[in-house]
Amino acid sequence: MALGFLSGNAPRLDGLIERLESAEGLEDLQILIEELRDRYGVDHIVYHWVNSNGEQYGCGTYDLEWVNRYLEKGYLRVDPVVAGCYQRFHPVDWKRLDWSSKAARALMQDAIAYGIGNQGYSIPLRGPNGQFALFTLTHNCSDGEWEDFTISNRRDLILVAHYFNQKALEFEPGRTPEPAQPLSPREIEAMTLLAVGYSRAQAADTLSISEHTLRVYVESARHKLGAMNTTHAVARALSRGVIVV
Template identity: 55%
Template sequence: MARKLDDMLERLGKTTSLCDLQKTVFDLRDAYEVEHLVYHSVKSSGAQWAALTYAPEWVDTYVAENFQTIDPVVLSCFRGFRPIDWKTLDWSGRPARTLLGEGLANGLGNQGVSLPIRGPSGQFALFTVNHKTGDDSWGRFIRQNMHDLLLAAHYINERALALEGEGHVPHQSLSPRETDALTLLAAGRSRAQAAERLKISEHTLRVYIESARFKLGALNTTHAVASALSRGLIGL
C-alpha cells in the first residue's frame, strides 16, 4: 500500500472530532494532488454532514438551487454501488448542463469520480475526487489510485459514523485465517497472490473473505478491509 495512504489511515485513526476529520480530508486532497475531495453523508433521518474542499460559494449555490435533485452524479450513485466516472454520465439535458457549467465556473475540475457508500440503518454517503486534467492523465491517475481511494472512502465513512456515535454494533472476532486474508488484500495483494502466500486455493480464500465480510457487516471486500483497518483488527 502506498506510503501516503498509510499516513492517512494513521492520521484518521487519531481523529477525535469531526473537525479533525474535516482537516484530514484537506490533507488527503493535498497528498493525492487533486483539485477537490468531498465526503458527504446522509442518514435515514435526513441529517447530513460533509467534509469538502469546494468553495463555500459553490456549496451555497448548489444547495440554494437544489441541484442534488438533477445532479447526474448523485442520481447515478444513489441507484448503484460501483464507482462512477463523471465522463460516463449523460450531461446533455439543460438542467445538467447548467449544473456543470456553474460548477466549472466555481472552480470544479473537468474530471471526477464518485464512490457510493452505504452504511448502517439506511445511511448513504458519497466520496468524490475532482480534478482539472486531460483524459489520459486522469485515466492513469484512476488506474494507479482507485484501490487507495476505495479504502479511503470506506475508512472515512467508518470514522465519521464512529465519531457521531453511530458505528457498527460489536462484531464477531475474525479468525486467524480471515485476518491474514484481509491483511494481504489491504497490502495490495491480488486474490491469487494472497491465496499463494497462504498456500490455499482461491476458492478457500473466497470463503475466508466472505466470512469476514459477514462478520464485519461489510457490503463488499473493500468495505471489509476498510472496516477491519478502522477497528484495528488488521495492521500493515
C-alpha cells in the same frame, strides 16, 4: 495544476490511513481531507453525506460559496453524480454518467465556473439504516490524465473513502438506535411475513396459526417497538435490524 501521482508512483497512504482510523472528531476529518488533497495534488476532495430528508453533513475542500449555491439551487435533486452513484456499487468516473438533461448540464457548467474542475470521480458509500454518502475527487485536466490517475489510485481511494465514512458514522449524532427490546421468535416471524407483503390472514396461514394469534404477535411486537401501527412497527424492526428483508 498537475496531478501529483500517476501510475507507478502513488503516495504511501499507510500513515494517513492510520491517522484516519484514530481520528477523534469531525475536525480531524477536515484536516485529513485537506492533507489528502495536497498529497494527491487534485483540486478538491469532498466527503458528503446525502440524505433525502434535507439534512446533510459534509467535509471537504469545496468553497463554502459553491456548497451554498449547490444547496440553494437544489442541485442535489438533479445531480447525475448523486443519482448515478445511488444506483451503483463501484466508484464512477463522472464522464460515464448521463449529463444529457438540461438541469445536469447547467449544474456542470455552474460547477466548472466555481472551480470544481472538469473531471470527477465519486465513490458511493452505504451504511446502516439506508445511510448513503459520497467520497469525491475533482480536478481540472485531460480525460487521459484523469483516467491514469483514477485507475492507479482506485484501491487506496476505496479504502480512504471507507474509513471516512466509518468515522463520519461514528461522530454523527442522531443515529442512536434505542436499546431494542428483543422480539420473540414468533413475533419476528410474524413481522417478517408482514414486511414481505403478506396480509395478516396470509401470514397466519403461513405460520399455521389462527389469524387472531398472529394479531397478538403483531400487537405485542408493536408495543415492544414503541410503534403506532403495523407499518411503523415493520419500519422500526427493519431499521433496527430486528428483521431482515
